[in-house]
Amino acid sequence: MPYGDAMSSRARTEERRAEIVRAALEVIAERGYRGASMAAIAERVGLTQQGLLHYFPTKDALLVAVLKERDQWDAVPDSQWRLDLLGSLVEYNAMRPGIVQTFSALLGESVTEGHPTREFFTERYVRVRATMAEALRAAYGERLPSGLSPERAAPLLVAVMDGLQYQWLLDPESVDMPGAFRDFLALLGEADAS
């Protein structure tokens, strides 16, 4: 097979995979994580279920691809993350429960032994904590008003985002997720009076 053809075949595969990921995201937004069956996603892109398995051998593999895609959309060059953008991201998340549900459900599964999403989430946390530490450093320098270093505050920032999502998904009326997150950002910015 000529080199050019091999390349374009690979490009076609990538394009098809991207199309499947977009379809999966639509189906998740409409029906939620559990309702987004492989059959429903296959139908949306005009593939048989067998055809879909050629691109993504398991539902988990497809869902991880969806989360990676979300991370890419949400990405801001690391040096340009600002804390107020984070508040906006949480507000945006409050308008897309399907993808937040997918993230939260897969995060839960990832802590079990040998789960296929474990590596994705472990690496993601290392990266996200580092990005958040940089955003905190850009806002406050080497020490936050509370006295914490950016590296010590970053895991708390990430924990609040993830933890609030569970409370909000289970009981959206009881938890103002964006408001609570802004409360936390305000806490981080307050000075130590001791």
Added chain:
Amino acid sequence: MPYGDAMSSRARTEERRAEIVRAALEVIAERGYRGASMAAIAERVGLTQQGLLHYFPTKDALLVAVLKERDQWDAVPDSQWRLDLLGSLVEYNAMRPGIVQTFSALLGESVTEGHPTREFFTERYVRVRATMAEALRAAYGERLPSGLSPERAAPLLVAVMDGLQYQWLLDPESVDMPGAFRDFLALLGEADAS
């Protein structure tokens, strides 16, 4: 059947269920959430798998019973929760990854549609936020040093506990869970300098 016999039969069933829950907890501590199969738990209490299903028809039902049992052990009369006890609870949790893993994995599943653990976690959050608000009120009165009310700070406290568990379970070397939680308690207690 005489009334007395009916009562003691119910008492025996309750005793058997309690025994199964303790066995499940042991197996989870040894093998983790996924490794704790119904077969392994049945063997531990000397039941057939069919016999076990008589007491707990699904693994999820049994795992929810394990989490309820944990909540009972950890319970402190609501009026006696103190913030420093919370720090100790997080330290204690860091020594029992099996049960934290079970909690975190089931919490993840609970946000999917119609999942059997959904009601348990939704109700638990309502209760736990109220308890935390009371503990914050006991420590700080109607307004925390930061200016937040106890009711606005409570969801953040709960979110940090839950969110840190995921980071810690995935990468225990990278996250000092009890230390990070104490950092957060210190943040909550700091005065607003504005």
